[in-house]
Amino acid sequence: MKRKHLALLLLGVLTGFTATAQNNGVKVAGAMKNVMKKGKLQGTISLDSVAKKGVYGLGPVEFLSGELLILDGEVFKSAVRNENSMEVEKTNAVKAPFFVYAEVEKWKSVSLPNSVNSLENLENFLNERTPDDAEAFPFRLKGKINSAKIHIVNLPHGQKVSSPKEAHEGLINYTLEDKEIEILGFFSRKHQAVFTHHNTYIHLHLITEDEKQMGHLDQVEFDANNLKLYLPE
Numbered sequence: 001m002k003r004k005h006l007a008l009l010l011l012g013v014l015t016g017f018t019a020t021a022q023n024n025g026v027k028v029a030g031a032m033k034n035v036m037k038k039g040k041l042q043g044t045i046s047l048d049s050v051a052k053k054g055v056y057g058l059g060p061v062e063f064l065s066g067e068l069l070i071l072d073g074e075v076f077k078s079a080v081r082n083e084n085s086m087e088v089e090k091t092n093a094v095k096a097p098f099f100v101y102a103e104v105e106k107w108k109s110v111s112l113p114n115s116v117n118s119l120e121n122l123e124n125f126l127n128e129r130t131p132d133d134a135e136a137f138p139f140r141l142k143g144k145i146n147s148a149k150i151h152i153v154n155l156p157h158g159q160k161v162s163s164p165k166e167a168h169e170g171l172i173n174y175t176l177e178d179k180e181i182e183i184l185g186f187f188s189r190k191h192q193a194v195f196t197h198h199n200t201y202i203h204l205h206l207i208t209e210d211e212k213q214m215g216h217l218d219q220v221e222f223d224a225n226n227l228k229l230y231l232p233e
Helices: 002-009 032-036 119-128
Strands: 027-029 055-060 067-071 074-082 085-090 099-103 107-111 137-152 172-187 202-208 214-221 227-232
Touching: 055 172, 055 202, 067 172, 067 202, 067 214, 074 137, 074 214, 085 214, 119 172, 119 202, 119 214, 137 202, 172 214
Parallel strands: none
Antiparallel strands: 027 099, 055 067, 055 099, 067 074, 074 085, 107 227, 137 172, 137 214, 137 227, 172 202, 202 214
């Protein structure tokens, strides 16, 4: 724990922000690769077993029938209605085939430099300022975005999966513009194909301020002065 604490304490010294490890680290149930390649679609975790104040987490709904997000113990589930609309509800009665979550008591706000205005730039920003031996950590973004693309997995009932392509059958993309939002993300270099895709260190879900739209974040554009980054204190 001391090594983990020191590694995260060093996060961002060049830019003046720090993130420190708390007593409750990042926890993972299941693995993305088991879903995508082995077709293990059933739930490995019931969210009512972890949803409590201070908990933040994300993942898909079992059988890839929607997306999940926990913000401070509140569970949001999104599902496709059609290619133009979705349904977002609050419910603890849901399971996920893989899920990443953490308990965070306090968050520290961090101003982003103007050069950070997209998902790619955000990942680079975090990666460059995270020590090589750092453990996984959650982060949040809150404010206004210019545009974003999110998706909801929507696998046809009974469909079997043996590849990422098959896992994304039925997936619907949604475009957002000029929205007040909150984003939850997790960063790790050690969990590719576990809770991030193989070509990235981050996994993020976005929800609009009115709680009417929520999904996996694929693209986002924003002005840095309109969005605040939050890291565990």
